[in-house]
Amino acid sequence: MFDQGSKNMPVKRFVVELGYGADLHGANATKAAKRAVKDAVSRSCLCGLFDIVGIHDPNEMHVKVKIACPKPQEVNGKEVLEVIPFGSKELEVVEGGLLTQGLEVPALGSGDNILVAVASLTVCVNIEESGKL
Numbered sequence: 643m644f645d646q647g648s649k650n651m652p653v654k655r656f657v658v659e660l661g662y663g664a665d666l667h668g669a670n671a672t673k674a675a676k677r678a679v680k681d682a683v684s685r686s687c688l689c690g691l692f693d694i695v696g697i698h699d700p701n702e703m704h705v706k707v708k709i710a711c712p713k714p715q716e717v718n719g720k721e722v723l724e725v726i727p728f729g730s731k732e733l734e735v736v737e738g739g740l741l742t743q744g745l746e747v748p749a750l751g752s753g754d755n756i757l758v759a760v761a762s763l764t765v766c767v768n769i770e771e772s773g774k775l
Contacts, residue, residue: 657765668751671716678761703729710738711759
């Protein structure tokens with residue numbers, strides 16, 4: 643486990659990125675959460691972790707994912723974490739986001755609710771292992 647703040651493991655946060663995802667037809671919490679994580683990942687270039695911090699492999703990162711959605715119990719955490727391509731990962735899902743009425747289009751999904759999820763991705767590195775800073 644990656645323990646931020648431990649005296650044995652000097653972990654530092656370097657990036658916090660936010661993302662938004664929605665399922666417009668069907669209110670699928672996992673689909674919206676995955677889209678929120680993809681949104682955050684798509685805006686993150688982590689070159690500073692290599693150039694400044696000195697990591698050599700993207701798997702040296704640890705990514706803390708926090709999802710807020712109206713149906714947290716329906717989020718498949720394993721599927722959500724598979725969206726993140728590198729590093730060790732952890733997930734916290736809390737109630738939040740938005741559920742609002744949309745339009746039912748049977749060919750696209752069942753139900754007329756739009757479910758919105760918000761994601762926060764925090765990228766951490768063990769400074770001692772990276773050999774820098």
